Amino acid sequence: MNNTHSSVLNKVAYLILHGFDKSYRWHSRITRDGQRRFEQAQWQETQKAVKERIAIYERTLSDAVGEIYQQVFPHQENSQFWLDLKHRFQKLLNDHPQYELAETFYNSVIGRIFKHQQINDDMMFILPTRCYLTGLQRHLVVHSFDTSGTVRQMLDDIFAQYHFDIDYQDMERDLRHLDAALRTRLNREQLAYVHTVEMLKAVFYRSKSAYLIGRICMPDETLPFVIPLSVSESTADKQKHKIVVEALLTERQDLSVIFSFARAYFMADTQHPAEVVAFLHELLPHKKKFELYIALGLYKHGKTVFYRNFLQHLEDSHDQFAIAPGIRGLVMAVFHLPSYGVVFKIIKDEFPESKKITRQHVKDCYRLVKMTDRVGRMADTHEYMNFRLPRSRVALELIVELLDTCASSIELTEDEVIIQHLYIERKMTPLNIYLEQQNDPKLITSALNDLGLCIKQIAAAHIFAGDMLHKNFGITRGGRVIFYDYDEICYLTEREFRRLPKSDDPYALDTLSVGPTDVFPEQFEHFIVGKKHLKLELKALHGEIMTAEFWLEMQAQSLKGDVPDFIPYDQTKRFVN
Known part of the structure; x- marks a missing residue:
């Protein structure tokens, strides 16, 4: 290899690493500022920060690719150049604290240059390059607390480690609550067996809450130890905001819901994400590591880890990809691998006349959901x-x-089906199928009630779901209803919510002037759910969503910029403050 060639390889490798480091510094700066936004109750700024942090990756990626084109003409280089570049870049990562994220950034650079046509392990880091040894850097991300004294002493030690620039509203009260809650959860014998409490150093900020996340360690059992915090806003004087301890959570189910795939990403500042993810995975072993990277806002690397997990699953399984169960969508073709927990969605080439939208509109809707608080x-x-x-x-x-239905997105080779553009989403039971198959009246009522809550909470997040047919909602194993069809989603302020005219004239509706953004909520009862008894039950539970008044009030709150509270855990576990 001549010196010129070697010099170019070094320059390009350093450019890519510089691009990643710039991206992660920017990401960390916004993340770190989560504490200030929390302390000052700057909730609208918090929502803007979520969008800004997601946009960072594409900006720094574009900058890096542009700088590479100043050094080389990528498409004139032979395959050996790219093999050497990958090897050169890998050497630069030997002691890098975010080496796994840097590999993903490298993949993104190659994907951008070659328009995702060169997806193989020779060109990219498709397979992991090293086996991460969990625990070697645990001391860098975890505080360990002695439990040989009293519960109160341990709690005092914990709160001494987390520093905020505002005071607690009533620390003595909060510590009494935590002491009592822990003694309720663990009996005297269990408390005696606790040998360590470990807490992640990073505080996890999201929306209007902050979380101290750790675990209680006993010889034969490990339990989550999670302390949610909020900021009291009882006064207009921002200098008098106070922190309130909201609860003590020691159930894995509570922590699992907090890390749900249907919630916004956390702001949790760490320079050692692999170790943080390893710690969280020990707490939540049923969650995949890609889900935890995504929950930390490292969604690009989460996609990489997902793909590796997917390839491994293909090797370990034998079933076939098939059309997903449920009613065929008008905009998306949806399929699945029965043994795997996701669905694959492809935008169709043509939409029926009733869908007056474009392909780009669908992409914009899915991006809107990515950038918003999914509550x-x-x-x-x-x-x-x-x-x-x-x-x-x-x-x-x-x-x-x-x-x-999707020919423009499909390429067939002798060995592969290549999909040019698709979305992957968590698999759930479509709500219409669930209601048809469920025989327990209590579970049906619970699902309908949660459907109404789902619609209301999306509206409280300033979003109008649009097409609210129950086939567009799924239900999780835990019975939670989640919306997943986004081609008609929009901000509440983009719709005109109108009342139907009151008239004895049977033809009054026929002459009603209807604009493209008009919505008549009184008509919702006719199509959200199909069968009459389900309609009546939903109306009895949540009749207000079928009135213009409800939507106009939600719209007014949106215009004021109100940011409501969304508590992601069992509210019965909240302390009475």
């Missing part, structure tokens, strides 16, 4: 380009369906 009611989605499936694993019926 536990809207499933996160992840976008992929040139996603490859082994053709032998794809059912013929599905291939026929995709060629019929």
Whole structure:
């Protein structure tokens, strides 16, 4: 290798690493500022920060690719250049604290240059380059607390480690609550067996809450130890905001809901994300590591880890990709691998006349959901380009369906089905199927009640779901209703909510002037759920969502910029403050 070639390789490798480091510094700066926004109750600024942090990656990626084009003409380089570049870049990462994220950034650079046509492990870091040894850097991300004294002494030690620039409203009261809650959760014998409490150093900020996250360690058992915090806003004087301890959570289910795929990403500042994810995975072993990276706002690397997990699952399974159960969508073709917990969604080539939207509009809607607070009611989605499936694993019926509805997005080779653009989303039971198959009246009522709550909470987040047919909602194993069809989603302020005219004239509705943004909520009862007894029950539970008044009030709150509280855990566990 001549010196000029080696020099160019070094420059390009350093440019990519510089681009990543710039991206992560920017990401960390916004994340770190979460504490100030929390202390000052700057909730609208918090929502803006969520959007800004998501946008960072694309900006720094574009800058890095532009700088590479100043050094080389990428498409004139041979394959050996890219093999050498990957090797050179890998060497730069030997002691890098975010090496796994940097590999993903490298993948993004190669993907951008080659328009995602060169997805292989020779060119990119498709497979992991090293086995991460969990625990070697644990001391850098975790505080450990001695439990040989009293519970109160341990709690005092914990709060001495977390420093805020505002006071607690009533620390003595909060410590009494925590002491009593822990003694309720653990009996005297269990408390005696606790040998350590470990707490992540990073505070996890999201929306109007902050979380201290850790675990109670006993010889035969480890329990979550999570302390949610809020800021009291009882006065207009921002200098008098006070911190309130809201609860003590020691159930894995509570922590799992906090880390739900339907919630916004956390602001949790760390320079050692692999170790933080390893710690969280020990607390939540049923969650995949890609889900935890995504929850930390590192969604690009989460996509990489997902893809690796997906490839491994393909090797370990034998079932075929098939059309997903449920009513066919008008905008998306949806399929799944029955043994795997996600669905794959492709935008169709043509939409029926009733859908007066474009392909770009659909993409914009999915991006809107990515950038907003999903409040536990809207499933996160992840976008992929040139996603490859082994053709032998794809059912013929599905291939026929995709060629019929999405041909512009499909490329068939002898061995692969290549999908140019798709979204991946958590698999849930479609609500219409659930209601048809469920025989327990109490569970039906619970699902309908949660459906109404889902619609209301999305509205409280300033979003209008649009197409609210129950087939567009899913239900999780825990019975929570989640919205997942976004082609008609928009901000509340983009719609005109109107009352139907009161008239004895049977033809009055026929002459009603209806604009493209007009919505008549009184008509919702006719289509959200199909069967009459379900309609009546939903109306009895949440009749207000079928009135213009409800939506106009939600719209007014949106215009004022109100940011409501969304408590992601069992409210019966909140302390009475």
